[in-house]
Amino acid sequence: MSNVPTHWYNIAVDLPKPLPPPMDPYDGESRIGLLNRIMPSELLHQEFTSLMYVPIPDEVREIYVRLGRPTPLRRARGLERLIGNGVKVYYKFEGALPGGSHKLNTAVPQVYYAFKDGAKEVATETGAGQWGLAVSIAAALIGIRAVVFMTKSSYLSKRQRVMFMRTYGATVYPSPSEVTKYGVEAIKANPNHPGSLGLAISEAIDYVLQGEGRKYIPGSVLEFVLMHQTVIGQEAISQIPEEPDLVVGCVGGGSNFAGLTYPFIGAKLRGEGFEGTRFLAVESKAAPKLTQGRYEYDFPDSGGLLPMIRMLTLGHDYVPPPSHAAGLRYHGAAPSLSLLVKEGIVETRAYTQEEALEAGVLFARSEGIIPAPESSHAIRAVIDEAKKMPKGSVILFNLSGHGLLDPDAYERVNAP
Amino acid sequence: MGISRPALGLYLTATYPSTRRFLEVLDKVRDAEVDFLEVGIPTRNPKYDGPVIRMAHRGAELMGLDAVKAVDDYSKYSRVPVLMGYVSDYLNSLNDVAKVAKDVGAATVLFPDLIFDYPELIGKYVEVMRSNGLALSFFISSKTPYRLIRSLSELKPLFIYLGLYAATGIKLPIYIEQNVATIRGIVGDSFLVVGFAINSPDMVRSLIKAGADGVVVGSAFIQRISDLNDALSFLKWLRGGLHE
């Protein structure tokens, strides 16, 4: 227990510029006011906290330990040999958690706070199903019900994750679904709608508003989600034997990237180390907000039920093309990450899923782990960057998940 | 010039609900002896305001600086009058706002969106305020970077205003006293004003105890503005929270 962090790190108070506050649109009811009804109260406090370090409740830390924190930090010697120029590569293996991804780091506290508020049920969105699976596990352990709206393209292609969510006792709907008005409208507009994370969020919130004892919990983008993930980077700092020259992560909404990098970036911003370290955020060309988005106030969900936040965005009604890296199919990036990109502190890169999966295969064959298609985007960037770096350079990346439940992705790239 | 500690401030949107009524309210406010008065410059884009104050912006009889000029000298009504506007409306005319502020007897102009949406204009703001003989004031949120708060404090503003919630008038389950205490530790001896959704003397008391020097009431007063006696006794009731 002693080597699991005692606090989450809030980067907002170290940023070079202030985070613009969330804002209500000029029409309709106050979305900010609506947060009171839909979200666990402690999470709202955390979203607006002025503390640099927020204490992790003992109950949550205990579950972190039971589920396998701290996760391993490993040297990718096989991948290093493959790259072959003497660059060293380390990775933090979040796929070692039972859900197979980093998502449990925030699912546990979020479900815990919902339970503390007396909720009987939590509702959420999921893309690839990693988040939905993590929420299902947390809800099972804490003893409340989970309801998951899963983007339809992945609901159909990732049947095992749906099955395992149900194994943990969750209810899973494909989104667009028939159970909310946002789903019904989307189906009416396009019977073959592949779903989007933005739409699934609106459905989950609408579901929460339809009944008592329900709370909505988000899988990414909001600042408290990123903050919960900082256990990854805090552990990594104490585990890694040398200072990295480059830290890499993939970005859907920004949570695993922030989780690994923010403790490093914070130290750099405070002048407490990592002066020479670069940070690289890797996205999917299916949802290229970091490289092509606009920095403006936009809704985090396509229905516009949440307050607007200032972020790099492709527009809340953007429906990314179906992709096997479904966790990266999101129109925006968390406000703090967007700001760090704007300020030039975080570099960005976009890859196609083919480019990413090719790297995923190389990693599987050199390290023995099938990476999640999302994480494969980070691996692709690691390989490309390593080739340009001098011998002895050190790279750290987040292996945010394993890909054992993503056969749809690997089926396509397997050589005969 | 300074504001007395602990202080109660009142926010009003200029010329809401009408110019005549606004003047009537000011007359009464003089007797209520608020320690400082914030006069909102009516705008079409009150970004950080909640429903009540947004309505006041929409319902003001005059817009922009014309509304402010409905009164020739605000210092008749309060020891420390302050103008409050969104800098996004005055990107090319900061000096005009400062001039009007000086003319109507205001001590400073507070722009809540300055550090968030136009941090590159902070230097210009400081220069314009100073060259017009006005004091500085800054609006921050609970998540404003510590380093920025420290550098704003070093500019010796008349006050630093901490918005307690995400928008005026809308409460959220936020540990506001914890946030005030944290920010208190960072602003040093700057005068720390807090506001947004303040509506009871208990709330005033606990915010002062947490380290605020002054509190501002806006939405809760404006909601009662149709019954002036009610609004004024509400103000008096709130004032009770200033002292133990």
Ligand SMILES: Cc1ncc(COP(=O)(O)O)c(C=O)c1O
């Ligand atoms: C394994 C994995 N990595 C990354 C992501 C992307 O999300 P985020 O940017 O919030 O980490 C997901 C999202 O589902 C995921 O499942």
